[in-house]
Amino acid sequence: MAVATRREAAVETTASWRPLDRLALVACWSAGMLLCAIAAAIVIFMGYKGLQFLRPHLLWERPLADSDQSRSGGFLDPLIGTVALTALGTLIALPLGVATAVWLTEFGRPAPLARAVESGVEVIAGTPDIVLAIFGLVLFQQSFFGFLSFTAEGNAVFGRSFLTAGCMMALVALPFVVGGTREALQSIPRHVREASYALGKTKAATIRRVLLPASRPGIATGTVLGMGRIVGDTAIVVILLGATLQLQRVDGPPLIGDLRGTGSTLTSYVYNNSPAGEGNAPEKAYAAAFVLLVVVIGLNLVAGRIGSGRSAWKT
Amino acid sequence: MEDVIPPVRRIVVGEPPTVVPANGTTPARTALTVRRRSRPPGAERMRIESLGVAYAGKPAVRDVSLTVHAGEVLALIGPSGCGKTTLLRCLNRLAELTPTATRAGRLTLDGDDVDALEVTQLRRRVSMVFQQPNPFPMSVFDNVAYALREQAARRPRRRDLAEPVEDALRRAGLWDEIHDDLDRPALRLSGGQQQRLCIARALAAKPDVLLLDEPCSALDPRSTAVIEELIVQLASELAVVIVTHNLQQAHRIADRVAFMYLGELVELGPVEQVFGAPRAARTRDYVSGAFG
Numbered sequence: 001m002a003v004a005t006r007r008e009a010a011v012e013t014t015a016s017w018r019p020l021d022r023l024a025l026v027a028c029w030s031a032g033m034l035l036c037a038i039a040a041a042i043v044i045f046m047g048y049k050g051l052q053f054l055r056p057h058l059l060w061e062r063p064l065a066d067s068d069q070s071r072s073g074g075f076l077d078p079l080i081g082t083v084a085l086t087a088l089g090t091l092i093a094l095p096l097g098v099a100t101a102v103w104l105t106e107f108g109r110p111a112p113l114a115r116a117v118e119s120g121v122e123v124i125a126g127t128p129d130i131v132l133a134i135f136g137l138v139l140f141q142q143s144f145f146g147f148l149s150f151t152a153e154g155n156a157v158f159g160r161s162f163l164t165a166g167c168m169m170a171l172v173a174l175p176f177v178v179g180g181t182r183e184a185l186q187s188i189p190r191h192v193r194e195a196s197y198a199l200g201k202t203k204a205a206t207i208r209r210v211l212l213p214a215s216r217p218g219i220a221t222g223t224v225l226g227m228g229r230i231v232g233d234t235a236i237v238v239i240l241l242g243a244t245l246q247l248q249r250v251d252g253p254p255l256i257g258d259l260r261g262t263g264s265t266l267t268s269y270v271y272n273n274s275p276a277g278e279g280n281a282p283e284k285a286y287a288a289a290f291v292l293l294v295v296v297i298g299l300n301l302v303a304g305r306i307g308s309g310r311s312a313w314k315t
Numbered sequence: 316m317e318d319v320i321p322p323v324r325r326i327v328v329g330e331p332p333t334v335v336p337a338n339g340t341t342p343a344r345t346a347l348t349v350r351r352r353s354r355p356p357g358a359e360r361m362r363i364e365s366l367g368v369a370y371a372g373k374p375a376v377r378d379v380s381l382t383v384h385a386g387e388v389l390a391l392i393g394p395s396g397c398g399k400t401t402l403l404r405c406l407n408r409l410a411e412l413t414p415t416a417t418r419a420g421r422l423t424l425d426g427d428d429v430d431a432l433e434v435t436q437l438r439r440r441v442s443m444v445f446q447q448p449n450p451f452p453m454s455v456f457d458n459v460a461y462a463l464r465e466q467a468a469r470r471p472r473r474r475d476l477a478e479p480v481e482d483a484l485r486r487a488g489l490w491d492e493i494h495d496d497l498d499r500p501a502l503r504l505s506g507g508q509q510q511r512l513c514i515a516r517a518l519a520a521k522p523d524v525l526l527l528d529e530p531c532s533a534l535d536p537r538s539t540a541v542i543e544e545l546i547v548q549l550a551s552e553l554a555v556v557i558v559t560h561n562l563q564q565a566h567r568i569a570d571r572v573a574f575m576y577l578g579e580l581v582e583l584g585p586v587e588q589v590f591g592a593p594r595a596a597r598t599r600d601y602v603s604g605a606f607g
Contacts (some may be wrong), residue, residue, distance in 0.1 A: 192411055192449045195513070199462040199520060200439035209461070216453040312502065313449055 180222015
């Protein structure tokens with residue numbers, strides 16, 4: 001009986017609250033509901049438009065420059081561009097990010113240097129992508145980086161290619177990889193590291209065999225979040241990938257020649273086909289935007305799934 | 316003298332603590348059937364000479380000298396912060412991982428200065444089990460095989476590791492419970508099983524000395540009883556040094572007991588003597604429950 005009374009008392013009602021506090025609670029609740037409604041509106045609107053205009057052939061037809069929308073093709077090239085650029089950016093960001101996080105978490109000496117590295121990552125995370133893109137263009141137009149893109153007659157380096165855009169996209173994803181890896185490493189109790197040392201293992205072996213495998217879900221979550229950012233980025237695509245409608249390869253061996261060439265992604269395709277862009281084909285923009293949204297939401301769902309349901313150490 | 320048990324203090328929230336007289340039988344004691352006493356002391360394995368440890372200049376262990384023998388369980392007891400865990404962590408040079416720690420004195424393993432030994436080699440011979448069960452996030456098999464897989468060198472095949480892994484799991488008393496599925500993730504085992512897995516993992520490297528830092532403090536009484544039996548069995552093959560807060564546990568499993576207080580070794584002697592006829596006043600107060 002006594003227990004039951006206590007339980008009832010534990011569920012506090014707002015009846016005794018001051019009116020202002022009650023108003024604040026309503027405001028908090030409304031803010032959450034509003035965000036829910038906005039998210040639902042985006043998904044429902046894009047879903048409706050997308051399903052209205054998305055035709056399967058759009059996914060495997062190459063885009064063509066034609067003012068007649070029935071003859072301007074699909075968005076195969078931007079789709080390939082999105083996949084290629086994301087893969088490239090991730091491939092660069094993953095080892096770089098994991099290495100940075102391992103050094104910061106497991107070594108991090110001297111402390112001022114570690115703080116400098118931390119700030120560096122924060123600066124990269126805070127830099128607007130348009131700034132990264134402009135900086136990348138200036139950097140990769142130097143003749144030293146000519147091998148990454150197309151070099152015109154007179155040794156003018158074009159600077160725009162999958163490789164150069166991929167390098168800058170890696171910086172977009174990097175902070176997420178570093179963050180995810182650091183968080184995972186920091187959540188491993190110190191006695192787990194010591195248990196490995198106590199078995200006669202070196203620090204290197206401990207990192208390789210215990211810490212990194214244990215951090216895999218965190219690394220994966222950070223990577224997938226970073227991939228989502230690459231998929232959704234537009235500025236770097238427009239400035240550094242050239243945003244050419246079709247994939248434009250340059251001379252070179254297969255794959256290398258393609259990666260040194262330019263292209264576009266779903267984001268730049270949506271931009272160019274929106275009323276703001278040159279193509280002005282809103283139907284195709286909606287269809288591509290729908291595909292883009294599905295990819296990004298899918299990546300976020302994957303990120304949410306990876307971390308859940310794992311057994312951890314008893315504390 | 317044989318049956319002297321330290322008093323048990325039962326504390327019930329909301330009531331004043333009741334002290335149960337020492338001559339009552341406690342359930343934990345009856346649960347333990349394996350109890351060997353008066354083992355002849357084996358060969359000396361480790362020797363600690365005037366060990367002093369300080370953290371950032373603050374002394375944690377002062378001028379401690381003792382020996383560790385094969386075939387015995389040496390229990391380190393004392394109140395929190397008395398330096399017993401620090402002493403334990405010096406034996407496999409794990410204390411060096413604390414950046415502020417400084418050490419004085421000499422430690423030897425079979426006559427060799429531990430500082431002269433390669434630290435990874437030392438830790439294979441002086442293995443350790445921790446307070447919290449901490450299996451690695453890999454399969455049961457891989458946990459036990461972990462110490463056997465040489466770093467850098469090519470990984471030995473699983474077939475070659477199967478026998479030593481089974482041997483270690485048998486010695487840790489875990490084989491019968493889990494042999495049907497060695498590929499299950501180690502973190503899915505129960506707490507008691509995890510701790511025995513950690514013991515198996517430590518035994519796989521065939522150490523000469525096994526260090527245990529309050530190995531039962533995170534476990535329930537049943538798992539504790541199982542591990543205590545295991546420790547007593549293991550002591551026939553190697554030297555065991557155990558840090559424990561639990562005086563009953565020290566009494567049940569130890570051959571010799573070292574009582575530490577404020578970083579000093581106050582008393583060291585056979586378990587019957589330390590609990591039955593302590594020479595130092597502080598030891599008497601501690602084992603009778605006056606402080607701690």
